[in-house]
Amino acid sequence: MMAFDFLRYSLTGAAVSFAVMAGAAQASDLPSKKGAPPVPVVPSVVWIDAAFNAKVMTDYNFRGISQTDRKPAVQGGVELQFYDNLFYAGVYASNVDLATKPPAEVDFYGGIRPKFGPVTFDFGVWQYYYPNEKQFIDTFGVYWTPKNTDYTEVYGKVSYNYEDKLTVGANVFYAWDWLGTGAQGTYASVTAKYALPFLEGLSVSGEFGHYWLGTTNLAIWSTVPATDLPDYNYWNAGVSYTWKNLTADLRYHDTDLSKKECFLLTADPRGVNNGTASSKWCNPTVVATLSFDITASSLGVFSAK
Incomplete structure (x- = not known):
């Protein structure tokens, strides 16, 4: 310590x-006199703090794939932070519209964020939980999804901040049972954010990532053979403006997935019902987001000691 x-x-x-x-x-x-040292x-140290976040957005886009069938999302979470945000644990929730029809996505996570001057590391584990979901089975008895799509990721991140103007980062996430399919999933990305000098709170940022996905487990679906899931590239770029506790963000998202490949990753019910075996959930899109962030310490609930 x-x-x-x-x-x-x-x-x-x-x-x-x-x-x-x-x-x-x-x-x-x-007059010359030897003084006391x-x-x-x-x-001072903030031993415990709590960070609260709430968002509304036109679409919940996760690594290039819509999680709400291109419809709006409302999200919120709370994160407990210990020893000046060195250790943390949190919960986050969002509405979703997925093939297995869970009412929400609820995430649990925790980790450690050591900081060395302008360099910050972040290591942790993230659990994706989809309550009350139902396996998607069509009228012919074909199983299109696993019974349970919950999965866990471990991750490592590093970022470098230059004079509070430019922040660059690199991230790696690994799941050994991606969406309950038995396939491994590794996502790696680089990020950059630049604070524009002519207006305080205005910044531009972007991300480029690649998803490596493995082969599904034959035991998951009784009528579908083991499948090699497609790897893909994902990128986003946008502009955001922060005023006090509010941040408005406008962002472009895109992937290099075809509609057929997108269907293979999402089991979009529309592609099953219309017989096209295709999905638009991975198409390019622009997402507008308004978020609110606040900490308990900023309200005087926890004070530095």
């Missing part, structure tokens, strides 16, 4: 050094 204290509060140490030098300059006006300033 002491190592994190030193790294986390290096700026505080610089401020202390400045204060000591200022004190020495004032002392030079007095300066009293060290102990950096």
Whole structure:
């Protein structure tokens, strides 16, 4: 813990050094006398905090694929943060419209975010939970989805912030049972965000990622053979404006998946019912999002000690 204290509060140490030098300059006006050593300033620590988030968006797009059949979504979550956000755990929820018809997606996650100056790491685990879902079976008795599409990811992230203007990052996520299909899934991406200088709170950002997906487990579907799922590229780019606790974001999302490949990944019921075996859930789209973020410490609920 002491190592994190030193790294986390290096700026505080610089401020202390400045204060000591200022004190020495004032002392030079007095008769020469050996003074007492300066009293060290102990950096304050927020031992526990809570971050709250709420969003409304025109479409819930996750890695290039609509999770709400191109319809709006309402999301919200709470994250508990410990020791100046070094450790964290949270829950997040959203409405969805998927082939297995769960009423919502509920995510549970936790991890650690060590910070070394402008570099921040993030390592954790994320559980995707879809309550009360039903296996999608057509009128001919063909099983199009697993009974249970819950799955778990582990992840690692790193980001570098340059003078609070430019932030670049890299991320890797791994699932050993992607959407309950038995296929492995690895998603890796690079991100960048730049704060525009002419208006405070305005920024542009983007992401480029690649999804490596494996082969489904034959045991999942009794009437569907094991299938090699298609890998694909995903990218987004957009502009956002933050004012106090509100952020408005307008973002373009796209993939290189064909409509047939998209259907293979989503089992879009529309592609089953109309006999086309295709889906538009992976097509290019523009999503508008309005989000609200606040922490308990900003309200004075938790104070630094």
